[in-house]
Amino acid sequence: MVEKTDVGRQATAAPSSYAIELKGISKAFGPVQANRDINIAVPRGTIHGIIGENGAGKSTLMSILYGFYKADAGEILINGTPTTIPDSQSAIRAGIGMVFQHFKLVQNFTVLENIVLGAEEGFALNTSLSKARKALADLSHEYELNVDPDAIIEDLSVGHQQRVEILKALYRQAEILILDEPTGVLTPAEADHLFRILASLKAQGKTIILITHKLREIMEATDHVSVMRRGTMVATVKTTDSSPEQLAELMVGRKVLLDVAKGPANPGPVVLSVENLRVQDEQKVERLKGVSFEIRAGEVLGIAGVAGNGQSELLAALGGIQKATGSVTLKGQPLPLSGPGADGRTRREAGMGHIPEDRQLLGLIMDFTAWENSALGYHNAAKYQKNLLLMDNTAIRADTEAKMATFDVRPPIPSLAAKNFSGGNQQKIVVAREIESNPDILLIGQPTRGVDIGAIEFIHKQIIALRDAGKAILLVSVELDEILSLSDRIAVMFDGQLMGFRDPETTNERELGLLMAGVTDTSKPDAGKAA
Amino acid sequence: MDYATLLQILDSTIRLGTPLLLACLAGLYSERSGIFDIGLEGKMLAAAMASGAVAALTGNVWLGLLAGIAASMIFALIHGLASITFRGNQLISGVALNFVASGITVLIAQSLFGQGGRTPPLEGAARFNPITLPFAEQVQGVPVIGPLYYEVISGHPILAYIAFLAVPVTWWLLYRTRFGLRLRAVGENPAAVDTAGISVTGLRYAAVAITGLLCGIAGAYMATALQAGFGREMTAGRGYIALAALIFAKWRPWQALMATMLFGLFQALALRPDVIEGIAGIKIPSAALDALPYVLTVLALAGFVGKATPPRAGGEPYVKER
Secondary structure (H helix, E strand, O other): OOOOOOHHHHHOOOHHHEEEEEEEEEEEEOOEEEEEEEEEEEEOOOEEEEEEOOOOOHHHHHHHHOOOOOOOEEEEEEOOEEOOOOOHHHHHHOOEEEEOOOOOOOOOOEHHHHHHOOOOOOOEHHHHHHHHHHHHHHHHHHHOOOOOOOOEHHHOOHHHHHHHHHHHHHHOOOOEEEEEOOOOOOOHHHHHHHHHHHHHHHHOOOEEEEEOOOHHHHHHHOOEEEEEEOOEEEEEEEHHHOOHHHHHHHHHOOOOOOOOOOOOOOOOOEEEEEEEEEEEOOOOOEEEEEEEEEEEOOOEEEEEOOOOOOHHHHHHHHHOOOOOEEEEEEOOEEEOOOOOOOOHHHHHHOOEEEEOOOHHHHHOOOOOEHHHHHHOOOOOOHHHEOOOOOEOHHHHHHHHHHHHHHOOOOOOOOOOEHHHOOHHHHHHHHHHHHHHOOOOEEEEEOOOOOOOHHHHHHHHHHHHHHHHOOOEEEEEOOOHHHHHHHOOEEEEEEOOEEEEEEOOOOOOHHHHHHHHOOOOOOOOOOOOOOO | OOHHHHHHHHHHHHHHHHHHHHHHHHHHHHHHOOOOOOOHHHHHHHHHHHHHHHHHHHOOHHHHHHHHHHHHHHHHHHHHHHHHHOOOOHHHHHHHHHHHHHHHHHHHHHHHHOOOOOOOOOOHHHOOOOEOOOOHHHHOOOOOHHHHHHHHHOOEOHHHHHHHHHHHHHHHHHHHEHHHHHHHHHHHOHHHHHHOOOOHHHHHHHHHHHHHHHHHHHHHHHHHHHOOOOOOOOOOOHHHHHHHHHHHOOOOHHHHHHHHHHHHHHHHHHOOHHHHHHHHOOOOOHHHHHHHHHHHHHHHHOOEOEOOOOOOOOOOOOOOOO
């Protein structure tokens, strides 16, 4: 049972035991009520999770707490003392540290310079830097937060950059640490390390607020969890009294199937065959180092891996938007990898759909309307032509309306600009466009990045339906859960190479996590190329 | 080419390089903070007119300098207002201010003095006159070094020495102080500065104000030291050459000194076609020398002289994200 507690009222009983209390926080942006009468109380020395779909108001709430926005109404209590937080400086003074989803680091500064920035002592830098160096050594020792103080940020891995963010907060004497989607960019091993760090911070009496959409992390790491939906706090529960299913239902407001229901694959003939695919970047560095695989009709090949290990280059090379060498055949026909014919349009005409990783950059033109976007890449299709000169906009609009209905795009207004849809609905526009074009092979990059849980469920169903219709699917995702639940075969990508193929039925997150880190000896039999 | 000619050329290199150096350092502060400033030219021109006019009216060159700095800073603050407060396009604002400066300086000078848009010739206390450094006369006889000290290093107006002093000061500010750390940070990633609780707007206005100050000195040097009075369009593209030097120097102070002196040398050589003919054996048109800074800058931008990476947040107004 989910026990809905009015934490705001409870708090008055013993105010000093709470690190943070928010009472009746409301915030509107124009007509949009981002936060409505939010009450939350976080006991000191606990890890408190906040979950909710995109646009539920989590980020707004945290921005209010960090002084980015002023609440229209409500009260903030820090350690029982009413506190106003007009700017970030006040938040820092109140002992609040924030680790943003997109790190706020100066890329060409050293670790030390980033830590000192804004917390310098005196005009000359030297004293601040040497003091920070000492403090940093102590902190690294205390919390397993090892980073080289003189390393340049852009040379560090994402996991290390995140540690710098945490160190920044600790150096400023933060007692309350807010982490916004901290594991989105981490390998499973890095994420485990992060949670060990959080546990030791908690043991030292720090209070941690963890904002995430990953239910598993909430279940593993938090003491309490608050669920937000459409700007309101719908429940705060003890994590041990709850279950992922209940939390998902609270988030979405209806029952959600977390596991994708799919029958066994029924692989047909080989659709896409890739041999020794290589890609060099502009600096002549090889990003894809000889990748070979096959995908059959009616199967999903999942490519797992930490972002930046060549997955983007793989999609770009197959999609015809990046020069490559090697050989790729689609239904027996060789595809050009450079020169004429190596472009998205020719690929689409050959029967290859592509849902790109970055929908806002490659999938959509944000200022264009939904109907214009839904014809992108297919604007030469015969059904969209009125005559030799003009396109049939009425047909495109009607087509878009139909797609919007099928894919449940909200709001279903074809004339609305792409930028005015939420992330999930933008993705649905792209997914609808590519799936409805009925491709033989569909390339999918990060299908659910930044997409809320209801839309994730929908997109996953569509992918499986396409597979069951006998299409080949290449799925690239950094979300292991997604790879595991959708794929019929899994390949892990590390440093531009495929680290072998695994069967989702017999592998597990731990083994895939090791492969993602480049460890090949996982003492498991290879599931084989021709599964 | 004999030693005396070399010394003459080096002397005019410093004379001609000084306004470039001041303007280049001016641009460095603004661009390091993330505000591109194509309006160095306009600020220099405004400062040249204001300093020339006030020096002519009062006969006091220091009042002229102050007026020049004030005029330049007004232009800088307008640029700040447009690009920081109102988040406008920095290039458009800079170009617009250049046009305004080009027109308004002639207009004001004409209405004040009625001499076809010029100020009356300045002399005496209305000009920055060359100062002779200590012992310059005495060591003049020492071979090689003596004439170098006397001819090249000594004998420049005080503003030139200020310009050279500004190089180590800028370096120290940029790399050894809290202000410099924040300034560099705000040009690279303003969000990092903002979340550290420092005002992005405040920092950028401070940088733009320093730009105005240095451009003001550069303009005053043009009208009251290099020349004896203001004439229309007298900056003659120096603001753009300074900008080119800034890119060539990759936004670093010591390299800015090197770049501006190199470009100053080209200008000095352009004035002495006989010397070039003597060395190269062929006649090189002075227009070719005038174009050299731009050619070198294009080469620098194209990556032939190492990689020139501008401050990453340059040119983009900072908007807090939700």
